Amino acid sequence: MRAALVATAALALAAAAGPAAAEVWDMPMAYADGNFHTQNGKLFAQCVKTGTGGKLEIVVHGGGSLFKGNEIKRAVQTGQVPIGERLLSAHQNENAVFGYDSVPFLATSYEDSEKLWQAARPIIEKVLEQQNLVLLYSVPWPPQGIYTKKPLESIEDMKGVKFRAYNAATARLAELMGAQPVQIEAAELAQALATGVAESFISSGATGYDRKVWDYGIKYFYDVQAWLPRNYVFVNKQAWEGLDEATRNVMRACAQMAEVSGTKWSQVYAGWSLEQLRKNGIQVVAPSETLREGFRRIGETMTKEWLEAAGEDGRRIVEAYRAMK
């Protein structure tokens, strides 16, 4: 009897002093489960779990399955979920500065994209902070090119074409080409092509591969290398402040690692995905001189417009970036 009582008391004590129940954070991500951003997000989650000894578990929900791409930022801001990933340039209507990574031909290589990000980071962090968000890390998409069903000799060939856009810059590009912009998340891209809602779009080899666009009449990829847009992982500020210092340190360290590994992964995936496009019958081609000249002129207009819209913050980003080159 006495032994049983002691055993019960010991169990109760062990329960009280034992490891605290793991906190579980859902993390919505918008892109295909096999995509490097999503896979890298899972590595980040694993790092946090290991680093906190299982105290914080982050569960990644890829492919827009928990929240759709265009809902994720608001969901994190309002605390519906503590953490999430978003292509911030899709919110450049809120603040033009979010479009700094989609200014045509400002940074077209991984090296320049990294410099531009270092130049922009303090400002992006400040703007996100004002929106109740703490930035953790950012990973670039591969360089952006144009997918078409028909050969593209000059910008005029885009007249009247239904052009899928993923942010304000890509919609403006469509307008300036004389095409018809239609805003569609990557998760719905295949369906839009299949139903004829979109006939052409700008994106990376990665997204063309993820969505198997050769199955929907796409025949060409013009490797324009217009810019490298980025995804950003951020945390709701109250959720962040609710973590103890040790956990926040683990999160920061894992975020740094994720930024490095994700960037490397993006670079490798860039070449690999173009190879996959080719294997599936898409012609991956360099734009003609005429086409390049057309894009260059459109790029000049868009750069001017963005600098006007982004004001002082935009000017500071471009200045800091140019100083690094």
Ligand code: PCA
């Ligand atoms: N893929 C995403 C954004 C940029 C990219 O390469 C998309 O097409 O939505």
